[in-house]
Structure formats: structure tokens, C-alpha cells
Amino acid sequence: MLNLTNLWLVAQTAQAYTPSPRSTRQSVDTPSVFSQFSATWSSEPLTSAAILMMQYDDVFTFNFNLIVTRGGKQATYALNKTCTLSLPWSPREVTCEVNYMEVSVRSEATCPYVENGDSAFKPALYSDWKVMFQRAEDQFLPMNLSEARKLGYVFALTDERLVFRTPYEQPHSFSTEVNGVPVEVVHAVLFSRQSWVVLVVDLLAACSMHNGSYDGGYMIWETSELLHSLVSPLNETEVSIGANGKLVEKKVAEERGYTVEKVNTTLQVSIPYKAEGGYRKSFVSRDLYEYYVFHLYLEQISVDEAEIAARLRFHRIIVTPLLRCHIFTENQTLARERSFTIYLGGVPEDVVLVSIQLNGRDFTLPLTNTSTYKVTEVLHPNGTHGYTLTVLFDDPIVKLQFSRKAVAMQHILNVNYTLAVQPGNEPYYHETTVTALTRVSPPVFDANCSESSIHFKLAHRPFDYFWELAIGSDVLTSDLADRRGYIFSNDSQSLRLDVPLFTNGFKYQDVTLKGFSGTFEILVRVRETSEVQTSTVKTCLFSPKEFIMCSTNGKVNVVANLSLPIPSGGSPAETSLRDKSCWPKDADGTRALFSFAVNDCGAIIMLGRDSVTYRNEIIFSSVRNPENLSSKNRVLLQCTYTVAGLHALFSAYKFESDTVGVGRIVHSNRIIEGPAVDPTSASTRRSVTVRPRYQPSAKYIKVSSFLKNLSNKGLKESSQVNVFTVI
Numbered sequence: 145m146l147n148l149t150n151l152w153l154v155a156q157t158a159q160a161y162t163p164s165p166r167s168t169r170q171s172v173d174t175p176s177v178f179s180q181f182s183a184t185w186s187s188e189p190l191t192s193a194a195i196l197m198m199q200y201d202d203v204f205t206f207n208f209n210l211i212v213t214r215g216g217k218q219a220t221y222a223l224n225k226t227c228t229l230s231l232p233w234s235p236r237e238v239t240c241e242v243n244y245m246e247v248s249v250r251s252e253a254t255c256p257y258v259e260n261g262d263s264a265f266k267p268a269l270y271s272d273w274k275v276m277f278q279r280a281e282d283q284f285l286p287m288n289l290s291e292a293r294k295l296g297y298v299f300a301l302t303d304e305r306l307v308f309r310t311p312y313e314q315p316h317s318f319s320t321e322v323n324g325v326p327v328e329v330v331h332a333v334l335f336s337r338q339s340w341v342v343l344v345v346d347l348l349a350a351c352s353m354h355n356g357s358y359d360g361g362y363m364i365w366e367t368s369e370l371l372h373s374l375v376s377p378l379n380e381t382e383v384s385i386g387a388n389g390k391l392v393e394k395k396v397a398e399e400r401g402y403t404v405e406k407v408n409t410t411l412q413v414s415i416p417y418k419a420e421g422g423y424r425k426s427f428v429s430r431d432l433y434e435y436y437v438f439h440l441y442l443e444q445i446s447v448d449e450a451e452i453a454a455r456l457r458f459h460r461i462i463v464t465p466l467l468r469c470h471i472f473t474e475n476q477t478l479a480r481e482r483s484f485t486i487y488l489g490g491v492p493e494d495v496v497l498v499s500i501q502l503n504g505r506d507f508t509l510p511l512t513n514t515s516t517y518k519v520t521e522v523l524h525p526n527g528t529h530g531y532t533l534t535v536l537f538d539d540p541i542v543k544l545q546f547s548r549k550a551v552a553m554q555h556i557l558n559v560n561y562t563l564a565v566q567p568g569n570e571p572y573y574h575e576t577t578v579t580a581l582t583r584v585s586p587p588v589f590d591a592n593c594s595e596s597s598i599h600f601k602l603a604h605r606p607f608d609y610f611w612e613l614a615i616g617s618d619v620l621t622s623d624l625a626d627r628r629g630y631i632f633s634n635d636s637q638s639l640r641l642d643v644p645l646f647t648n649g650f651k652y653q654d655v656t657l658k659g660f661s662g663t664f665e666i667l668v669r670v671r672e673t674s675e676v677q678t679s680t681v682k683t684c685l686f687s688p689k690e691f692i693m694c695s696t697n698g699k700v701n702v703v704a705n706l707s708l709p710i711p712s713g714g715s716p717a718e719t720s721l722r723d724k725s726c727w728p729k730d731a732d733g734t735r736a737l738f739s740f741a742v743n744d745c746g747a748i749i750m751l752g753r754d755s756v757t758y759r760n761e762i763i764f765s766s767v768r769n770p771e772n773l774s775s776k777n778r779v780l781l782q783c784t785y786t787v788a789g790l791h792a793l794f795s796a797y798k799f800e801s802d803t804v805g806v807g808r809i810v811h812s813n814r815i816i817e818g819p820a821v822d823p824t825s826a827s828t829r830r831s832v833t834v835r836p837r838y839q840p841s842a843k844y845i846k847v848s849s850f851l852k853n854l855s856n857k858g859l860k861e862s863s864q865v866n867v868f869t870v871i
Contacts, residue, residue, distance in 0.1 A: 163790070199305045202229045212808050215831055233305065234445070240351035241459045245330060247349040249309040273336045275299070277316035284316060285333075297336070308332055308347045319353070322368040323410050326353040329372055348372065362414045363422075363438055363462040369409045369446075371456075383411060385594035386441040387421030389459065396548045404442075413442060417464050426469065426492045426565045432572045434492060473559075473576040482537045485524075486578055489530035494566045497521075497531050501560035502541050531745040533559065537582065538606075546610035548670055551677070552581040553607055555712050586611050586668040586677040589641075593684035598664050600641040600680065611677065613639075614667040615649045641666070645686060654695055655701045657737050659687035682812040692807035694783035698742040702762075704779050707734040710764055721760050721781075722746030738762065742783050757784040780810035 184302050207224040240244040275297070276286040289299050298309040310317065310330050317330040327350055334345040352367035369381055386392045390401070401416040415438050416420070422438035442458040469492060476485040488497070499508045500519070511517055518534040526542040535542065535557055561574040584675050587608050589600040602608075613620040615628075622640070623631035628649065631642035643649065643664050651663045663683040669676050693701040706716040716736035726745035727734035743749070744759040750757040762779040784806040 201233065201302050205397045205705055234453045236454040237457070238349050238351075238454070239457045239459070240349075242461060244309055244311050245328070245349040245351050246307065246309040247347050248305045249345070249347070251306040252302060272333055272338075273299075276333045276335070278331045278333060279318045285529045291571070297332075306334075306345065306347075308334075308349070308758055310349070312351075312353075320372075322371055322409065323855050325366050325368045325410060327351065327368065327371050328353050338643075352458065354460075356460070358417070359461060361417055363417055363436070363464060365413045365415075365440060365442075365462055367411050367413075367442070367444075367458065369406070369411055369444075370596075381447075382445045384443045384445075385413065386443075388439045388868075389441050391441065391443060392421075411444075413440065415440065415462065424492070424494075426494050427466060428565055428570045428572045430464070432469040432471060432495070432563075432565075432574075434469050435466055436464045438462045471563075472573050473574070473578075474533075477578060477580050479580050479582055483579055484533070484535040484537070484542075484555070485582065486533045486535075486557075486559060486576065487530055488533070488561055488574065489522075489528070491529050491531070491563065493527045493529065495563050495572070496566060497561060497565045499562040500533065500572075501558075501562070502535065503543055503556075503558050505541060518852075530559075537580065544607055546584075546607070546670070547581060548673065548675070550581055551583075553584040553610075555580045555582065560629055575757050586669075587613075588678070589666060589680040591680060591682035593682070596664070596686070596688075597642050597644045598682050599685055600639075600643070600666060600682070601611040602639040604636065604638060606607055610671060611668050612671045612674075614669055614674075614676075615665075616667075620666065645688075646691070646693065646804070650804075651697070652701070655693070655703075655737070655739065657703060657732055657735055658700075659685055662686055690809060692781060692783070692809050693740065694785070694804055695750070700737045700738070700740055700742050700758075700760075700781070700783055700807070702781055702807075702809065703735055704738070704781075705811075706762065706779065708811065709762070709779055714764055717763055719762050721762060722748075736762065738781075752787075754787050755784050756787055757789060780808070782808045782810070786807075 152286075166183070203226065205224065205226040207222070210223050212219050212221065233248075234249070235250050235737045237246075237248045273647045274286045274288050275292050277284045292299065296311050297313060298307075300307045300309075312331075314330065316332075317328055320327050320329060329348070329350045332347045334347065335341045351370035352371065354366045356363055356365045358364070370603050376699075377490055383404050384391045384394075385397050385404055392402075397403075400419050400421065401414075402419065403414045405412045417438075418424075419438070424434050424436045427433045427435060438461070440458065440460045440462055442460070444456040444458075445455050446456065463756070470492065471488065471490045474487040474568060476487050477483070480487070497509060499506060500517075501507070502517070507515070507517065509519060511519060516536060516539055518532075519727065520532045520534075522530045522532060524530070537555045541557075543558075545554045545556060546552075547554045556577065556579050558577045559575065561576075563572045563574065564570065565572065584607060587602055589602045591598060591600050593599075602613075614623065618624055620632075622632050622634070624630075625641070629644055631640075631644075633640045633855070645662060649664055651665075653661045653663070661683050663681060665679050665681045667676050667679045670675070680819045690705050691701075691703055693699075695701075706719060710716060710719070715731065716734065717728055717731040719731075719736055721738065721740065723746040726738070726740050729739045730737040740760075745760055748759040750759060759780065759782040761781060786803065
């Protein structure tokens, strides 16, 4: 911005004025046009294209061409500025600019010895005037004004003013301290001999060099009410404050929070760091920072003892230290909406979001119309803005993890925001991770019954892989299904399992002549821990005309059709097993129900290499000697177990097996079988152990020793030995 105090001197001094290193200091990104212009012409003198027109020290017009180079191309802009003096000049004016000091006085002094009565300064200023600088008690040798100009000093004479301008830190200036405030002083004495009269003009400029400070949200700058001892004592001082070269009314200053406080003889200026009139800038140094800049304009009008007013103007740039920007993210997700809603807030006005990374995948903004993700900008009255990101839970980019503790599905989204500081696109990254829990139920089968099996069907869900299915203690696989006789299929849509009656895993209840209930259970376990979460249990009523059940605990349930072996006039109720005390549990006109222990009721044990078969018979009670029965008068019952699955094998001891046995009902003309399972298909072998329940006087055989003897004798796998129990 062009000020009245410097506008009219620009054209005169641009060619000769070469600022010192300190005088070229400019604030970062100074918003005023003139400050940017100054930064350019301070290193390259203006050409004659810059023209100043001035009228009576009241109206100033400045025309110049601004040449901008960008991308290797030059562009020229014709600029001009006209300023009008708003207040009359004071007898003495001192300006403390950012990079120079200036003092001006009235040039209306007349000499009574000059015949025409014109001003004593009317003769050419540079013709016979000299200057002598004083520093404290030291005096430098006089020099003419042309020599002084080569050193960076400028002396100018207008219609009404005599002006002296100098950069800071010149060889003839000096620094001091007044009431703790650093001050720079330059003292020049102009003199000229005209005839026998010597004219002397004393020009002194003193400026506070306080750099400003920051405390509790306020930018603070200080100056002394009286900056140098050569200045006449002051009777009255009036201080006004403003910003960017313009004063503001007292009420406006109070509303903005500007304060000027006098402490003894020190004037302390306090400006809120976010006050109107200043501006901010973002800065990246690993983290994101901001700093605030305020172009302070302070005017001090003092009246000395002679009631002569002097105006002192300060133009100072106050900058805060780097302040951390508090960009934050807020998880605004509502699980019932099944989508992530993440708010990124506190984003400064000169920072924009350029891209996002979701679980490692990059997306550049703006997003395409086909994107399932949504980013919305949110503006705020305080100048900051934010962004709202929306991502659906079911989007493939969202990670899923089953939470055992919460028994819920955890949705995980890692977000990396890439923001850029404008201008320059300096990047800054902000990361966050958001999670959400949604209640999920373990998979549940649809199940239905058929005449001889139970059918299970499971429709696949995306997260079903967190669970595993088990039958008892065994994980359900295609291999297990093959070994047990299940019908198993599994594709991308569904899993199907058909479980035939009498296969391993069934549990039976309420066995009667009319039928029984069969129950099959599929367990759902957490895959990582095998902890059972739930199960699908299906119970069906089955009504086969004839069947045999060989359970894992050695209990046999048989419903047999006895219409053929019973003589005419006989009744199924009159039948028994080999042991005459083992009668039917129930009977009708053609069938009988037996329920007994597999190693009881006169059972015969037949040992093979890999299996054990328990055999019994249903006989008509009128036949006393079973050996005399013909094939037409008896029904053979047998249960076969794999040796690897048996824990004990003694006719009078507790029976225990890992798997159900394979049952058969053998009639003279047909065989009724249980499940079609190969009794030798067990994948492992184990020794049979003895678990005594009591000690009767009975003969027993240890299976492992017996099989070893069989192997030593070279018997084939089909070899069998009848072992008769002693009851």
C-alpha cells in the first residue's frame, strides 16, 4: 500500500536507493500490492516508466508498470495510485517504516537578509548544502549531498517540506535502549553558507525497533513515549491505532480488541492474534502449523513545551510464532445406517483436501460420479472448513474382523487424508482409523425331513468364514462326509448336507414299534478357538417297518418282522434272544421290539483284523436248543464296530465306542442292514483298553494281543473266531 509519507519520494529515490540487507526484509506473502512491488524494485531499480505527479504536497499520483515473470513468460501491468492528504502536515513528521526511517520538516523558514524574501531553502538543495552526521558524542566529517546519496541517504525538497530518508542500520546511525525498548537513531545536521549567513537544519529520527512478542493469544509491540533525549519534553501525547496503513476509530479498535496501554513511559500495544485486520498462513514442518501476521499502524501525536506538534508514524509487521493447527477427525458413524461417516475438521482456509487413501487404496478428489464413496465439504463462519467422508459397511474395501468378545462383526477403515497448503501444494497427511460393530448371528441351516434322512442347507454369507461347522468333535469336511456316508456339496452359493438314517451322529429317542425320533446336530464354532457359538438341531420321526440300531454305548434296538420264522399260531411276543431271559420289549401281530446291550443276552463276539462283530439271534421260545433251529425259524442280528473306535471289548464289562456300529438283520431270504459303512475304513488304529466295572468269573480276551496272535498265525482279514460268553 502506498502511504502519503513515501509515495512522492519513490520516483526520485528509486534509481539511487539501494537498501541494506535489513531494509529489504519483507513479510511472507504480504497482501498489499505495494509491499510486493517493493520486494521487486528494492533489488532492481525502477526505470523511467515510474512517474510521480505531485500537486502542492496534497495530491500524489504514481504511475508505474509492473512486470511479472511466470513460467518463463513476462506480462506487463500498468498500475497507478492516487493519494490525497487527509490531514494537514505537522511541523515535524517522523515515519518508522518497515525498512526505512524518514523525518520531514516545514521548509517555510525565511531569511531576513535575502532580498526577495523567499524561503532560505529555495536555492538548489544539492548545490551548496552539506550534511554532517552525529552519533552520540561523535561527529563525522561533513559531506555534500551527492556523496550522501551514494551511501543510501536521500534529501529532498518540495514546495513545503524538507525530507530526509535513510535505511536502517546505516554506518552513521546508532542503537540505544530507552526504558527497555530498543531504539535506532539517526541524527543529520544540514548546513549551508549563503553570503555571510550559515543556515543549519537539525534532522533527527528515532524509531522503536521492538520485534514484537506473543503471549496468551496476543501479539504485543512496544515503543517509548519519548524515544530520544534531544526531543523536546512532551506536554501531551495522543495515540491512535490501525492496520494496513489506515487508522480506525477508537470504538472500532475496541471492538477488534486492539489496546494501547501506557506503563510508565512505555506504550504497549496488544492485538489478538486472530483480530480483524491481520491474516494467517499455514506452514508444514512435519506437522501442520499456522502463523498470524498483523501490519500494525500506530500514530503518535506529541505536543512539546513550545506547543509545536510532531507526528510519529509506525508501520510494523508483527508475526506470531508457529502455532500448531488442530486438525481433527470425528467418527459420526451410526451403525444402524450401515455406513461410516467421518468428519475431518479444523482445516484452515488455505488448506484443501486433494486425495484420500482407504485401507491402502488411493482416490484423487473430486471423486467420480460412479464412486460409492462420498466426500462433502463443510464451510464454517470462522473461516475454517471440513470434509465429511461416507463409506458403506458392505463396501469391499472395508476390512472385516470377527470380535469374539462382542460376538459381533467389526468393520475397520483406515483413512489417510492428503491435504495441500495453498499456494504451492505443500502436502500434509492426517491419518485416522475408525471401527464399527454390527451384531451378526452365526450361520443357521434350513433343515427338513425325508423318509430315510435329514436334509440341511446353508446359504453362504460374506462373513461366514469366521465360523466352522462340526459334527460332534469333528470338523465337517468332504472327507468326513465320505467316511461317514453323508451326501455333501459346497459351492459359492450354498452348502448342502444329506444325512442318511443310522449314520454316525444321529441320536435316537422314543423307540417303539411305530417308529422313533432321530436327532442330528450340526455345531457352529469360532474357527480360531473352536468355541461353540450355536448349533442347528433337527429332529424327525421315522417309521421304518424293520430296523436295527447299534449305538456307541453298546445298546441295540431292533424291530424285526417275525412273520416268517414264527410257526403258525405263534406270536412275536413269544420270541427271545439267545438268552431266554431277553424277551421283546413290545410286540404286535408280526413284529417284535428288542432293546438290549450288544454284549449281553448270549451274544457271540467275532474278531477280525479291523472290526469286531457282535452277533445274536431272535428265536421262537418253543425251540429250546438254538443249535437245532433251521434257517427258516431264526433271525440273525449283528452289530459290527471298528476296532480303532472301541475303548473296551469284554462281554461283561462296560461297552464304549467312538462310532455307531453297522447293524444287520439276517432273514433266511433277505438281509436288513444299517448304514452302508465299511467297518474297516477308520483312518487310525488304537489299542483296546480295559475299563473294569466289576470282576465276575468270566473268560475275556484282550483284543490287541488277540489280533497280534492272528497276525502271527498268518490268518487273513476275513478270519473270524467265535467267542462264547459265560453268563
